[in-house]
Amino acid sequence: MNDLEIRPADSGDLPAIVAMLADDPLGAQRESPDDLSPYTAAFERLAGDSHQHLVVAVRDGRVVGTLQLTVVPGLSRRGSTRSIIEGVRIHADERGSGLGTQLIEWAIAESRRQNCQLVQLTSDATRTDAHRFYERLGFESSHLGFKMNL
Amino acid sequence: MNDLEIRPADSGDLPAIVAMLADDPLGAQRESPDDLSPYTAAFERLAGDSHQHLVVAVRDGRVVGTLQLTVVPGLSRRGSTRSIIEGVRIHADERGSGLGTQLIEWAIAESRRQNCQLVQLTSDATRTDAHRFYERLGFESSHLGFKMNL
Numbered sequence: 001m002n003d004l005e006i007r008p009a010d011s012g013d014l015p016a017i018v019a020m021l022a023d024d025p026l027g028a029q030r031e032s033p034d035d036l037s038p039y040t041a042a043f044e045r046l047a048g049d050s051h052q053h054l055v056v057a058v059r060d061g062r063v064v065g066t067l068q069l070t071v072v073p074g075l076s077r078r079g080s081t082r083s084i085i086e087g088v089r090i091h092a093d094e095r096g097s098g099l100g101t102q103l104i105e106w107a108i109a110e111s112r113r114q115n116c117q118l119v120q121l122t123s124d125a126t127r128t129d130a131h132r133f134y135e136r137l138g139f140e141s142s143h144l145g146f147k148m149n150l
Numbered sequence: 151m152n153d154l155e156i157r158p159a160d161s162g163d164l165p166a167i168v169a170m171l172a173d174d175p176l177g178a179q180r181e182s183p184d185d186l187s188p189y190t191a192a193f194e195r196l197a198g199d200s201h202q203h204l205v206v207a208v209r210d211g212r213v214v215g216t217l218q219l220t221v222v223p224g225l226s227r228r229g230s231t232r233s234i235i236e237g238v239r240i241h242a243d244e245r246g247s248g249l250g251t252q253l254i255e256w257a258i259a260e261s262r263r264q265n266c267q268l269v270q271l272t273s274d275a276t277r278t279d280a281h282r283f284y285e286r287l288g289f290e291s292s293h294l295g296f297k298m299n300l
Contacts, residue, residue, distance in 0.1 A: 014225075021226050030227050042229030049223060051199060072220050073199060075164075076171050076237045077180050079192030084234070087226045112300050119300060122272060122293035134296045143272035143295025146284045150262050150269060 004099065006106045009054045009066065014039050016063035017056065020089035026124060027089075053110065054087075057103055064091040065099050069107050071114050083111040085121040104137055154249065156256045159204045159216065164189050166213035167206065170239035176274060177239075203260065204237075207253055214241040215249050219257050221264050233261035235271040254287055 009017060018039050022031035032038070046052045051072070057065035068087040074080060085107050090100050111119045122145035123130045131141060159167060168189050172181035182188070196202045201222070207215035218237040224230060235257050240250050261269045272295035273280045281291060 017225060027226070032228050038229035039225050040229075042223055042225050042231070045223035045229075045231065046225070049201060051201065052223065054225070068224055070220075070222050072234070072236070073192055073195035073202065074218055074236055075167060075189050075192050075196070075204070076177070078182055079188035079190075081192070081195065084222070086222070086224055108298070108300070117300055118297060120272070120295065120297040122270070122295050124293055125291075131294060131296075137298075139296035139298045141275075141294050141296050143274055143297065144281060144291050145270065145272050145293025145295040146281075146289035146291050147268060147270040147293065148258070148287075148289045150258070150267055 003059070004064075004102060005058045006055050006103065007058065009043075009056045011040070011043055013056050013063050013066075014043055017066045017089075020063075020066060020091055021087070023092060024089065026126075055103075055106070057099055059094075062091075064094045065089065065103050067103050067107060069110060071111075071116060077117065080117040081115055082118040082120055083107070083114065083116040085119065088121075100133060101137065104134075108137075153209070154214075154252060155208045156205050156253065157208065159193075159206045161190070161193055163206050163213050163216075164193060167216045167239075170213075170216060170241055171237070173242060174239065176276075205253075205256070207249060209244070212241075214244045215239065215253050217253050217257060219260060221261075221266060227267065230267040231265055232268040232270055233257070233264065233266040235269065238271075250283060251287065254284075258287075 014036055018033045021027045022033040046054050053069040056063045066089050067085055070084045072082050108119055164186055168183045171177045172183040196204050203219040206213045216239050217235055220234045222232050258269055
C-alpha cells in the first residue's frame with residue numbers, strides 16, 4: 001500500500017464520497033448517487049460552517065475513505081467541547097486494510113488539537129462489526145442512540 | 151402551573167443551568183457548580199457558533215429547564231441536515247410536570263423550522279426512564295452511542 005493522505009474534502013470529491021455512502025447495506029436504501037444536486041447543496045452548507053470538518057482519505061489519487069467531524073461546544077462536563085464523528089465510509093477495495101483505524105485515529109487527534117474533551121459517535125444497532133471496531137479503538141458503548149425522522 | 155417561556159439562554163442564566171446540570175446522578179460526579187469559570191468560557195463558545203441553540207424554560211421568572219440543540223449539515227441521507235439534542239435537564243421541582251415533553255417538542259419544532267430531516271440524541275444506558283420517555287415521544291432507539299474521553 002502506498003502513502004495515504006487525509007485532507008479536507010473539496011467539491012470535486014463529491015461523486016466519490018457519495019458512491020461510498022451508497023455502497024453500504026443501509027446507505028443503498030437512502031442515497032441517490034445518480035443525482036448529486038442534494039449533495040452539492042449540502043456540501044455548501046458544510047463549507048459554510050467552521051465547526052464542520054469533512055475529510056477524505058486519498059491513496060494513489062483515489063478517494064478511498066471519508067468521515068465528517070463536528071466540533072460541538074457545550075456546558076455539561078464543566079464546559080466540555082465534544083466532537084462527533086459521522087458518515088464514516090471506507091471504499092470496498094480498502095476494507096480490512098487498516099484505513100478505518102487510520103481515519104478514526106485522525107479524528108481523535110484532530111479532536112484533541114481542537115481542545116475537545118470527549119469524542120463520540122453513534123452506530124446503527126445492526127452494524128455489529130463496527131461496534132467491535134470502535135471498542136477496540138477505545139470507545140465505550142455507554143449510551144443508546146435515539147433518532148426521529150422529520 | 152403558570153405560563154412557560156422557552157427562550158435562548160443568556161449569561162445570567164448560567165448559575166441556574168449549572169445547578170441543574172449538577173443536580174443529577176451522573177452530573178453530580180462531573181460538574182462544578184461552585185466554580186462557574188469553565189461554564190462562562192463555554193457559554194462564549196456557544197454564543198459564537200450560529201449552529202448552537204442553548205435554551206432555557208422559564209416559569210414565573212425561574213429557570214426550570216434547559217437543553218442544547220445543535221444543527222449539523224451533512225452529506226449522508228441525500229444531504230440531510232440533522233439536529234442533535236444534548237444537555238436536557240429539568241429542575242427537580244418540575245419533574246413529572248410535562249416540561250420535559252414541552253422542551254423536546256420545542257426542539258423538534260425548531261429542528262423542522264431549520265429544515266432538519268432528522269433529530270437525534272444519545273442517552274446514558276443507565277437512564278432507563280429517559281429511554282421510555284424518548285420512545286413515547288416517537289424516537290427510535292436504533293443506534294448504540296460510543297464515547298471516548300480525551
